[in-house]
Every structure is written in C-alpha cells, then in structure tokens.
Amino acid sequence: MRTEGTSSSTKVSSFKTSCSSCPLRTRPCFREFDKDELDFVNWFKRGELVVEPGSAVVQEASTSPHLFTVLEGWAFRYKTLADGRRQILNFALPAT
Structure with a gap:
C-alpha cells in the first residue's frame, strides 16, 4: 500500500503522484480545484509512504494529524475486541 502521511513502520518516498494527477480528482463526488487551491494542496502534501x-499506518486509539490516500494496495480500520479478536470497521481501496 502506498499512502500519504507518516508512520514509524513506513518509508517516506519521493512524490510519485502529483496532486494534479491524483486519481481522486476524477471522482464525481469532488469538485474541481482552482489553481490556487491546487497549489495549496501541493504545498500541504509532505510525502508518500510505502x-x-x-x-500499521495509525495505531488503534491514537490520533494522527495526517491525511492518507490509498494509491496502491488496500487497508482496513479495525477495533480490537476484549477477547483479542479484531472487528474490521471498514476498508480503504485505491481510487483507480
């Protein structure tokens, strides 16, 4: 999985996906950015992680100031139950 953000179990790589070519931009649920907005998002992006x-990208019961976009692979959010089992809450898949 390649995501945007930071984590101790990941490697920060160079920007392989520019914000202008992000696959999320083609989704009908998102509006077009004007040039100033796209410039801001490009400035805001800190890197990509492999x-x-x-x-784990974010540890359970912790918070993260980062936004993550799944670009390859897949991920899931889960909650650890009292008996140690995991309850999957949702999946994250790439937009492509």
Missing part, C-alpha cells in the same frame, strides 16, 4: 504488508 508501507510493508501488515504494518
């Missing part, structure tokens, strides 16, 4: 399979 996450090893099975690695």
